[in-house]
Amino acid sequence: MKKAISILLAAVITFSMTACSDTKKTAENVTDNSQHIAENTNAAESEPQGDEVTEIDFWYSWTDTIEENNLNLTKQFNETVGKEMGIKVNAEYQGTYADLSQKLQAAYVSGTVPAVTVMDLGYITTFADNGVFEPLTPYIERDAVNMDDYYESLLENCKVDGTYYALPYLRSTPVLYLNATLLKEAGLDPSGPKTWDDLAAYCKTIKEKTGTYGLTMYSDEWLFDAFLLQSNASILNEANNTSNINTPESKETLRFFKELIEDGDVACHAGSDSNQIQIDFMSQNAAMFSVSSAYISYVIGLAEQSGFEVNIAPMPMNDTYGVAAGGCNLIMTSSISEKEKEAAWTFIKWMTETDQAAYASAYTGYVPTRKSAVETDTIQKLYAETPQFEIALNQLKAYGSKYPMVNGYTEAADIVVSVLDAVWVNGAEIESTTADAETQINELLQETN
Amino acid sequence: MAKKTLKKIMKLVVNTLIAAIFIMPFYWMFLTSLKTLVEAIKVPPNFWVTVPQWINYATAFKAIPFLSMLKNSIIVATGIMICQFITVIPAAYAFARFQFKGKHLIFGIMLATMMIPPQLIFLPVFLMFSKWGLINSYASLILPFASSAFGIFMLRQTFMQVPEELLEAARLDHASEFKILWRIMLPIARPTVVTLVLFSFITAWNDYFWPFVLTTNNDVRTLPVGIASLFNSSSGVNYQIVMAGNVMLVAPVLIAFFFAQKQIIKGFTYMGEK
Numbered sequence: 001m002k003k004a005i006s007i008l009l010a011a012v013i014t015f016s017m018t019a020c021s022d023t024k025k026t027a028e029n030v031t032d033n034s035q036h037i038a039e040n041t042n043a044a045e046s047e048p049q050g051d052e053v054t055e056i057d058f059w060y061s062w063t064d065t066i067e068e069n070n071l072n073l074t075k076q077f078n079e080t081v082g083k084e085m086g087i088k089v090n091a092e093y094q095g096t097y098a099d100l101s102q103k104l105q106a107a108y109v110s111g112t113v114p115a116v117t118v119m120d121l122g123y124i125t126t127f128a129d130n131g132v133f134e135p136l137t138p139y140i141e142r143d144a145v146n147m148d149d150y151y152e153s154l155l156e157n158c159k160v161d162g163t164y165y166a167l168p169y170l171r172s173t174p175v176l177y178l179n180a181t182l183l184k185e186a187g188l189d190p191s192g193p194k195t196w197d198d199l200a201a202y203c204k205t206i207k208e209k210t211g212t213y214g215l216t217m218y219s220d221e222w223l224f225d226a227f228l229l230q231s232n233a234s235i236l237n238e239a240n241n242t243s244n245i246n247t248p249e250s251k252e253t254l255r256f257f258k259e260l261i262e263d264g265d266v267a268c269h270a271g272s273d274s275n276q277i278q279i280d281f282m283s284q285n286a287a288m289f290s291v292s293s294a295y296i297s298y299v300i301g302l303a304e305q306s307g308f309e310v311n312i313a314p315m316p317m318n319d320t321y322g323v324a325a326g327g328c329n330l331i332m333t334s335s336i337s338e339k340e341k342e343a344a345w346t347f348i349k350w351m352t353e354t355d356q357a358a359y360a361s362a363y364t365g366y367v368p369t370r371k372s373a374v375e376t377d378t379i380q381k382l383y384a385e386t387p388q389f390e391i392a393l394n395q396l397k398a399y400g401s402k403y404p405m406v407n408g409y410t411e412a413a414d415i416v417v418s419v420l421d422a423v424w425v426n427g428a429e430i431e432s433t434t435a436d437a438e439t440q441i442n443e444l445l446q447e448t449n
Numbered sequence: 450m451a452k453k454t455l456k457k458i459m460k461l462v463v464n465t466l467i468a469a470i471f472i473m474p475f476y477w478m479f480l481t482s483l484k485t486l487v488e489a490i491k492v493p494p495n496f497w498v499t500v501p502q503w504i505n506y507a508t509a510f511k512a513i514p515f516l517s518m519l520k521n522s523i524i525v526a527t528g529i530m531i532c533q534f535i536t537v538i539p540a541a542y543a544f545a546r547f548q549f550k551g552k553h554l555i556f557g558i559m560l561a562t563m564m565i566p567p568q569l570i571f572l573p574v575f576l577m578f579s580k581w582g583l584i585n586s587y588a589s590l591i592l593p594f595a596s597s598a599f600g601i602f603m604l605r606q607t608f609m610q611v612p613e614e615l616l617e618a619a620r621l622d623h624a625s626e627f628k629i630l631w632r633i634m635l636p637i638a639r640p641t642v643v644t645l646v647l648f649s650f651i652t653a654w655n656d657y658f659w660p661f662v663l664t665t666n667n668d669v670r671t672l673p674v675g676i677a678s679l680f681n682s683s684s685g686v687n688y689q690i691v692m693a694g695n696v697m698l699v700a701p702v703l704i705a706f707f708f709a710q711k712q713i714i715k716g717f718t719y720m721g722e723k
Contacts, residue, residue, distance in 0.1 A: 057665070063512065066683035092666040096681055099661075106572060107665065110579035114665070278685050283492040298684035305487045364683065 054343040055088045056336075057114035061100045061328070065297075066170065067093060069363040070118075073356055081350050087343040089116070097123070097328065104333075108132050113333040115344035118169060120328050121157045121403040122410040126448075127331075128160040129407055134334040136164040139345045149354075149370045153325055156402030166329035167352045168369040170360060172292040173323040173395045174226055175388075176315055177299055181308040182287040186210050192288075192313030196230070196256065199316050203265035206287045215260070216286035219271035219420030221413040222326055222403075223290055226315055227253045229322025229401050235416060240406040241445055245419060246438035253318075254423050254430050261424055268424040271417040282306060290315065292326060293392030294365040300388070312388035314395050321399045327366060367393045408448030412441045478699075482506070482692035489688040505693040512690065513675035514667055515697075522671040525590045525660070526653040532595035533649045538642075540601045542630050545608035546616070563598045571662050578663065589663045590671070594653060600645045607641040607716075608634055644716030647709050651702050672698050 060070045074091040082088055094100040097120035104127070107113045119127070127133050136158075140147065147155065154168040180190035183202075186209035193199040203214025217223060225235050233249035236242070244250055260266040267286055269276040278295075280286040282302050296312060303310040315323055330351060332344045350356065357373040360366065362382045368374050374393065383390045406412075419437045422428035481489050483501040509515075543549075544556055574593060575584070583589040611634060619629050635642060657673040664670050676694040680686055706713070 059665070062681050062683040063678045064682040064684055064687075090666065093678060094665065095661065095678070103662065103665065106575050106662070109572075110576045110584075112579055112584060112665070275686055279490040279492070282487065282490050285492055295684050302486060302685075305485065 053086050053088050054339050055090065056116065056340050056343050056347065058089050058091045058347065059094045059100055059104070059114045059117035060091060061094060061097050061118055061120075063093065065364050069170075069360050072363070073351060073359065077347060077350055081346065085343075085346060087346060089343075089347055101127075104132070108333070108335065111335060113335055115336050115340045116330060116332055116347055118328040119166065119331045121326065121405070122413065124157070124166060124329065124331065125160050125405050125407050125409070128163075128165045131334055133165045134332040134341060134344075136167065136332065136345070136348075139349075140164055143349065145349065149372050151367075151369065151371070151396055151400070153396060153400035153402055154369055157325065157405060158329055160405060166331045167348055169328055169330045169352065170294075170364060170366040171325050171327035171329075171369055171396075172294050172366045173325055173392045173400055174223060174290050174315060175293045175296075175391050175395070176288060176290050176313040177281065177295075178311040178313055179281065179284060179287045179303070179308055180311045182206065182210055182212065182284060183311075186287075190309075190311055192311060193316045195316050196318045200256075200260060200265075202288070203260055204263070207263075207265045210287070212284060213267040213280065213286035214265045215288045215290075216267040216269070216277045216280035217257075217289060218269040218274045218277055219417045219424060220274065221416040221420070222324060224253070224416060224420060225403075226290075226323045227257075227318070229324060229399075230315065230318040230320060232319045234324075234401070234404070236404045236406065236409075236412070236441075236445075240404055240409075241449065243412070243438050243441035243445070245416065245441060246434040251430050251434055254419075254434070258423055258427075258430070262427070268420075270421050270425050284308060293367065293389070294327075296365045296386070296388055296392075300386075312391050314391055321395070322401060323395050323399065324401045324403050325367075325396055326403060361389075365389065367396055406445065406449065408444050411444055411448075415440050415444070475699075475703075478692050478695055481689055482696050484689050486687055486689055489692075502689065505689045506697065508687075509676075509679060509690045509694040509697065512679055513694070515672075515675065517667070518670060518672045518675040521587075521660075521669050522654060522673075524587055525669075525671055526650050528587060528591040529594045529653040530646055530650045532591060533597050533600055534646065536596040537600040537604060537645065538630065538635070540596070541604035541608055542634060544601065545605045559598050559601060563602075567593075567658055571659070575663060585664050585666055585668050587669055590660055590669060593659065594649075597645075597649060600649065603645060604638060604641055607638040611637055640712045640715035642716075643709055643712040647705060647713060650705070654702055 058070075058074060060067065070091050074089050078088055092114065094103050094117075097118075100117065101120065101123045104113065104117060113132070124133070128135075139145075150168055154171050155164075157171075158164050158166040158168060176192055178190065178192045183190045183192075183206070186206045188202055188205055193202045199215070206212060206214040221235065228234050228244070228250060231249045231253055233244050233247060233253075235244060237244055257266060257268070261268050267280060277286075277289045277291070278299075281289045281299070284306070293312075300310050315321070330348045332341065332348060336344065352369065354370055354372040354376065355378075357368055357370045358376040358378040361368040361373065362378050368379050373379055404412075415437050419433055422433050423430055480496070480498065482505055483498045483503070484495075485502055488495060488498065540559075544552065578584055578586075578589045583592075615633055616629060619633055624632070654671075655673060656671070657677055660669075660671040661674045661677070664674070676691065676698050679691045679694050682690075
């Protein structure tokens with residue numbers, strides 16, 4: 001009896017494994033479609049045939065203001081350009097970025113991909129390398145899209161090996177949020193620390209004078225990357241094939257914050273506890289925290305209710321200034337019909353045009369992706385009313401770096417988070433932890449590239 | 450006398466303590482749903498609210514397509530319940546009362562299915578449904594749960610305890626197997642059946658994973674998917690709204706449990722008797 005069950009279980013597991021490897025095979029069968037685009041150029045220029053409407057799906061992540069922004073823009077598209085060209089876009093929610101990318105894998109294998117989707121920067125290279133995404137360079141060249149209008153560091157995250165696979169959509173940089181009321185109480189300049197030394201001094205003074213943490217953070221690879229960029233380093237080397245986690249700059253960064261954490265001046269939560277930093281800040285248990293600029297409206301609103309004043313500051317400098325741009329881009333999938341591709345491209349192009357870029361930025365708090373969008377009344381009005389929004393853009397313009405674009409980076413980022421968890425949260429020793437992580441990341445990058 | 454009173458008091462204290470442990474999460478959920486966000490994330494927290502924020506319920510209601518998701522939840526949970534009712538009862542009866550070749554093997558296979566987590570099989574099932582064009586349909590949410598190994602096992606145990614004499618008497622009177630099942634077995638097993646129906650309903654009602662991975666739009670998505678989406682708010686979590694959504698999600702289940710609790714307790718006692 002027991003034997004029968006175990007044999008059966010083994011059979012089930014083997015079956016599911018074969019099912020998985022089947023899916024892989026299908027993934028490899030993707031044909032390169034790029035040559036079709038050139039052939040199809042003429043077809044695209046002709047009018048849509050009859051009254052036939054091309055319906056395409058557009059996947060997005062997150063709810064609340066992002067969802068409203070996506071739905072509003074899609075509706076506007078359908079009522080204007082879409083109506084004219086015979087295109088109807090259905091915007092569909094798919095959970096977090098990670099949820100969306102998993103669902104995209106399943107949809108790809110089963111041949112039910114959406115034509116357009118938002119895509120977190122970390123996944124773009126892997127999908128593009130596996131042929132899931134359609135190269136956009138031919139479309140960009142054909143329609144002579146003015147790429148100079150986009151901020152350079154944002155475009156870096158749209159290319160894989162020199163080919164465009166995406167256009168910038170909802171992008172941001174991390175900024176420093178300050179509880180100005182607490183800072184004043186501690187006798188500090190409420191405009192915030194300018195350098196890391198200032199930051200350490202701020203944290204110590206705040207702890208001494210008010211008893212709360214100076215800074216609260218969690219094991220976040222994006223923030224750590226910013227810290228490294230400020231120290232003239234980065235998580236991966238220039239060629240994206242080895243990790244810098246075991247370099248003196250990295251270890252010095254780890255040590256700098258480790259000491260502050262051990263002295264009780266800085267709070268650090270585990271990577272899985274990311275929501276804790278907002279709670280710390282809002283309950284005035286910490287005077288500073290750093291997250292994406294997309295949180296500006298939310299934080300200002302909450303602070304008003306809680307009765308304290310918020311300031312937003314650029315990230316302080318160590319040897320230099322530096323932040324990596326995060327967020328998502330818009331991409332087109334490859335396994336759809338030519339007609340759907342044209343519709344998808346029309347939609348992506350429209351979504352990233354000046355007016356829409358300005359609308360999305362003002363609605364969500366993400367940075368305007370185009371220089372011309374900053375000139376619009378929408379953005380000028382926003383910056384006049386809430387100047388804090390401009391800080392993220394200024395950081396991006398002055399020293400925004402690209403997010404590492406390499407196969408397997410999301411897994412490498414998980415390893416970095418485990419290092420931060422070990423060193424900052426659980427007090428592990430730095431040397432051996434970073435040495436192990438370096439080996440792991442390097443092996444991973446070798447395997448996946 | 451004094452000893453008796455002491456015993457009574459002890460019992461009361463222990464009972465209150467156990468009740469408190471179970472009620473606390475529900476109280477906390479309800480309480481948070483009436484707070485402002487500032488109150489909800491305050492440290493140390495308050496255990497009461499001075500000005501209840503009923504508006505949170507309206508906000509949660511408006512943030513997701515609540516009514517259509519509620520409708521989907523009812524259709525899917527009821528569909529699963531009905532399918533299981535149809536498949537579980539005859540299977541349990543057969544396993545309990547008939548001798549046939551390979552009975553133990555089949556029973557073992559069936560039990561083994563309880564050990565396979567949905568995360569392992571969702572991809573092949575997704576591909577299969579996708580081939581049949583069933584993605585974003587009620588069928589894709591109901592069919593995978595059309596039977597229940599747990600239900601068959603539990604009901605089989607109950608059926609096995611029915612005295613053989615009863616069945617033999619019925620057979621002597623030329624009652625059909627269906628009649629025996631319907632008129633004798635089911636009335637005896639009523640508490641177990643009620644428990645199972647409730648269990649399958651609650652499991653289906655609460656399921657988040659399956660309705661989320663097998664759908665790509667809101668057409669047939671159920672309430673838990675909607676409530677979870679409240680948590681994926683773009684600019685920080687509004688805990689009070691998520692909790693208001695949760696209260697609305699669990700309310701029907703709590704009400705159902707309230708009315709059926711006696712049957713459920715009976716069902717479990719019966720299953721344990723030897």
